[in-house]
Amino acid sequence: MARSRANDYDDKRQAILDRSAELFSAHGYDRASMNKIAEACGVSKANLYHYYKDKEGLLFDVIRFHLEELLEVVETADDPAAAPEVRLRGLIAALLEAYRDADSQHNVQISSMRFLPAERQAKLKAMERDLVRIFSAAVAGVAPHLKGTKILTPVTMSLFGMVNWHYLWFKSTGSVSRDEYADIVTRLISDGARNVLKPPAKTSKRNAAAE
Numbered sequence: 001m002a003r004s005r006a007n008d009y010d011d012k013r014q015a016i017l018d019r020s021a022e023l024f025s026a027h028g029y030d031r032a033s034m035n036k037i038a039e040a041c042g043v044s045k046a047n048l049y050h051y052y053k054d055k056e057g058l059l060f061d062v063i064r065f066h067l068e069e070l071l072e073v074v075e076t077a078d079d080p081a082a083a084p085e086v087r088l089r090g091l092i093a094a095l096l097e098a099y100r101d102a103d104s105q106h107n108v109q110i111s112s113m114r115f116l117p118a119e120r121q122a123k124l125k126a127m128e129r130d131l132v133r134i135f136s137a138a139v140a141g142v143a144p145h146l147k148g149t150k151i152l153t154p155v156t157m158s159l160f161g162m163v164n165w166h167y168l169w170f171k172s173t174g175s176v177s178r179d180e181y182a183d184i185v186t187r188l189i190s191d192g193a194r195n196v197l198k199p200p201a202k203t204s205k206r207n208a209a210a211e
Contacts, residue, residue, distance in 0.1 A: 013051050016041050018104075018174050021062045029059055029112040036158075060120050063113055066105035068128040072135055073098040078089040084141035085190050092189075093182035095163055100178070103167045110164065132156055143193035151196055159189050 019041045023032050034055055038048040052058045077094035079087055099106055113121055136156045140147040144154060162185050170181070 004121040009051075014044070016048065016051055017058065017062050020058050021104040021108050024059065024062065024112055024192065026129055029055075029108070029115050056116065056120075059108070060116055060124075062105060062126050063109045063116075066102060066109055067093060067131075069102075070095065070098050071127060071130055074131060078138075080137070080141075081134060084138070085111060088135075088138040088142055088160075089182060089186040091135060092159070092185050093165060093179065096166070096178045098181055099163075099167060106164070106167060112197065132160070135159060139193055141188065143196065145197060146193060151198065155189070155193050155196060156182075158192075159185065162188070181193045 004051060016037075020032075020037055023037060023040050027036075032055065034048060037055070037058065038045040041048065052061075073092055073094050079090060079091050082090065109124075113124055116124070132153070136152055139159065140152060143155075146152045163188050166181065170176075170178075172178075176184070
């Protein structure tokens with residue numbers, strides 16, 4: 001007969017995932033053994049194996065649960081009927097808020113996914129593409145001329161570059177709040193995207209001669 005799960009199984013598993021994310025982020029996935037993970041989680045190694053049979057499974061779930069939460073938050077915040085810039089700003093603000101208290105999980109996603117086998121990476125990358133798809137649609141909203149062009153994805157990834165790495169410098173006690181940073185990113189992406197691929201303004205012959 002299969003061993004029954006305790007009522008607090010999910011809570012304990014989440015606590016293990018959270019502590020493992022902190023350990024992977026601080027010391028590196030490749031340097032964290034199951035012994036170290038069990039010690040950091042305050043459980044026996046045997047108890048840890050009750051939840052995860054290996055370190056790979058832990059890493060996969062750390063990233064998977066993180067991406068699932070991001071997708072849920074972003075999908076809830078998305079409002080295609082809103083004004084284009086309002087929609088984009090809402091998505092950026094939601095993503096920044098979702099990153100609050102998730103620095104370790106986010107860092108593990110960026111730095112350690114490569115340690116997983118190809119088939120598991122593929123599942124996680126599909127979730128990342130879903131996030132990119134939502135934001136690409138919002139970017140195309142503020143800059144319709146980019147829709148269907150090869151530039152839309154690089155512009156969208158530039159947005160993620162600004163948001164995904166903010167944890168390296170952002171401080172909650174700093175001079176810029178998350179809301180204010182959402183405004184900054186929205187303005188940079190909106191103004192920049194509207195001007196990408198547009199021909200430069202023509203200079204009159206008279207002005208050219210004067211120059």
